Amino acid sequence: MLEIADFIPSKYNNTIDRGSFSWSAPSNIALVKYWGKKDKQIPANPSVSFTLNNCKTITSLAFAKKQNDGNFSFDLLFEGKPKEDFKPKIQKFLERVEVYLPFLKDYHFTIDTQNTFPHSSGIASSASGMAALAMNFMSLEKALNPAMTEEYFLSKASFLARLGSGSACRSVKGQVVVWGNQSNIKRSTDLYGVEYPYEIHPVFNNFQDTILLVDKGEKQVSSTVGHDLMHNHPFAERRFAQAHENLDKLIPVFKNGDLEEFIKIVESEALTLHAMMMTSLPYFILMKPNTLQIINAIWKFRNETKIPVCFTLDAGANVHVLYPNEFKENVLQFIKAELVGYCQNGQYLCDEIGNGALSN
Ligand code: DP6
Numbered sequence: 001m002l003e004i005a006d007f008i009p010s011k012y013n014n015t016i017d018r019g020s021f022s023w024s025a026p027s028n029i030a031l032v033k034y035w036g037k038k039d040k041q042i043p044a045n046p047s048v049s050f051t052l053n054n055c056k057t058i059t060s061l062a063f064a065k066k067q068n069d070g071n072f073s074f075d076l077l078f079e080g081k082p083k084e085d086f087k088p089k090i091q092k093f094l095e096r097v098e099v100y101l102p103f104l105k106d107y108h109f110t111i112d113t114q115n116t117f118p119h120s121s122g123i124a125s126s127a128s129g130m131a132a133l134a135m136n137f138m139s140l141e142k143a144l145n146p147a148m149t150e151e152y153f154l155s156k157a158s159f160l161a162r163l164g165s166g167s168a169c170r171s172v173k174g175q176v177v178v179w180g181n182q183s184n185i186k187r188s189t190d191l192y193g194v195e196y197p198y199e200i201h202p203v204f205n206n207f208q209d210t211i212l213l214v215d216k217g218e219k220q221v222s223s224t225v226g227h228d229l230m231h232n233h234p235f236a237e238r239r240f241a242q243a244h245e246n247l248d249k250l251i252p253v254f255k256n257g258d259l260e261e262f263i264k265i266v267e268s269e270a271l272t273l274h275a276m277m278m279t280s281l282p283y284f285i286l287m288k289p290n291t292l293q294i295i296n297a298i299w300k301f302r303n304e305t306k307i308p309v310c311f312t313l314d315a316g317a318n319v320h321v322l323y324p325n326e327f328k329e330n331v332l333q334f335i336k337a338e339l340v341g342y343c344q345n346g347q348y349l350c351d352e353i354g355n356g357a358l359s360n
Contacts, residue, residue: 025131036230045243046180053354128162174355201257
């Protein structure tokens with residue numbers, strides 16, 4: 001396991017004047033949710049997620065040597081066009097990671113980024129975006145230090161992505177990623193995401209996630225504010241303990257493919273996440289009426305057909321519908337017949353479990 005000190009490099013052997021890299025990184029969907037953090041993006045509880053395959057950010061990083069004048073210098077393009085609104089988040093990210101990437105002020109960067117999912121679909125691009133950017137910076141660091149191991153590269157990319165957005169650290173690798181220290185999961189750490197290290201039943205192969213876009217509007221309360229409201233939250237300590245318990249319960253479930261138990265844990269996690277929002281001060285609700293309509297329709301369908309389909313939610317109104325690949329046809333038919341009407345403009349995205357970031 002790597003420690004923080006391992007991520008502070010000593011002198012680099014190589015020099016490089018200019019060049020460019022390009023990486024894609026996917027989004028991920030948490031089964032056990034990260035909600036609440038300590039200082040420096042350290043999670044208050046561990047989480048586990050499925051890495052997705054289709055919802056991705058593709059980011060290229062061009063770099064050219066400059067005088068180190070003590071400032072960061074970068075242009076930010078979204079879909080090829082300058083995007084000033086994204087710059088403060090990147091500036092903050094660079095400030096946070098500078099100690100781990102001491103070359104950052106030696107270059108001018110052009111960061112060009114785009115998503116495979118529709119802009120303003122309500123799908124958060126912070127996880128995939130920060131992961132893709134972190135991979136690019138690691139490619140540059142590897143050019144400066146070619147002896148770097150693959151394991152170091154990936155762990156540090158996840159560590160850096162975490163400093164951009166917590167859940168981003170789970171988007172570097174696939175297919176099931178654990179972030180946060182959990183005593184029963186070897187090598188798990190608060191510092192970066194690790195591939196789930198134990199047996200996973202084949203029922204999870206190509207597991208499907210159909211994302212129903214219920215509300216594409218700007219969220220009233222950001223995740224960052226929501227995390228913060230877990231400080232002094234009346235149920236915080238119990239909730240953090242419960243996340244550990246649920247993660248432990250998933251270990252045999254991943255092994256034996258017990259979907260009944262899987263569904264109980266995953267749906268309870270989703271509703272607990274939203275219960276935390278509803279019981280914080282100030283309280284808030286991110287679900288919409290159609291979120292509840294969809295949940296009820298899924299429960300009815302599951303009861304009637306015995307098809308093991310369930311839902312999860314992230315910090316928003318959209319619903320992720322999770323189910324084994326073998327039921328894809330039936331579930332998609334059900335979605336088209338009964339759920340599409342609850343989606344904004346009838347929009348939904350078909351995704352499935354995937355393998356993590358890729359170099360382009
Ligand atoms: C509800 O990773 O978006 O999706 O670390 O402040 O950037 P920051 O928060 P973020 O929080 C995601 C929370 C969640 C649950 C999860 O993905 O585990």
